[in-house]
Amino acid sequence: MAAQGFKGYIQVYTGNGKGKTTAALGLALRAAGRGLRVFIGQFLKGQVYGELASLERFSPLVRVEQFGRKGFVHITENPDDEDVALARKGLERCAEAMTSGSFRIVILDEINVAVHFKLISEDELRAFLGRRPDDVEVVLTGRYAPGWLLEAADLVTDMVEVKHPYQKGIKAREGIEK
């Protein structure tokens, strides 16, 4: 894929509010509508079909891979070796996609959380970003984005939760929150 004058940026969606992953999914949707190829790597998730089912309609414009165990991984401060191995392998897959020349946009969904819980080190993420070609947009989502990443990014949005029904003890609903 030739650069065609496209200038890629580093985008970060962080904060405790809703909409970080959905903003990245919407971005993929819009880009695919314009014919741009998008790679989405989802950390801490495995076999989460709600999003996959929709995104498969955009194959081969959109490619999605999930790098977690089945379901959503609920990480503690002490992740085990399998979680770490899956996340590292995921980052390598994202790096391959980013440098392949095949994708204009590479989304690392929940990568900030994976770094926060030390599944991936900050140095590994820094090295990854250092390999970004100028004509590839990289989008990183998840709460807990570290300060240096906000510095390194071109575009940062902090999703601030003002009000949330979870506060009332309501669970995530299929098709809406998950």
Next chain:
Amino acid sequence: MAAQGFKGYIQVYTGNGKGKTTAALGLALRAAGRGLRVFIGQFLKGQVYGELASLERFSPLVRVEQFGRKGFVHITENPDDEDVALARKGLERCAEAMTSGSFRIVILDEINVAVHFKLISEDELRAFLGRRPDDVEVVLTGRYAPGWLLEAADLVTDMVEVKHPYQKGIKAREGIEK
């Protein structure tokens, strides 16, 4: 469509940051992946094809209508009669969708901006929300959400712009920002 115990909420995505419309698009994508029907009404936009092209793949699960003149409407404090008429007609279409029993989720994209610039009055929006069936989720996007709407909503996310390349004088890129 039977309620099947689904409890709908009012969601608001507001603030000056990026990701409000894309979060709503991603929400539609996820919901469609679960087989939920979604109506998207886009205010202040007409014949904006990037998003439409992608969403058409989800027809008939996802239905999109745009209620502005061609392109993005750049409203001033004194909107003209045509803009007002288009926006009001749009709100009525959203009301029909919301009360039709055919859609589980109704998204009013950029409605907050339409209200801010008085294309639609606050009373009209209040009346619209008063007609919401319990089993329909309503999502309102756009900066300038009024205080009473934040009060009325169940879930509010404030997208805060921390850093944006527009600050460097860079224009919106096709497939990414538009």
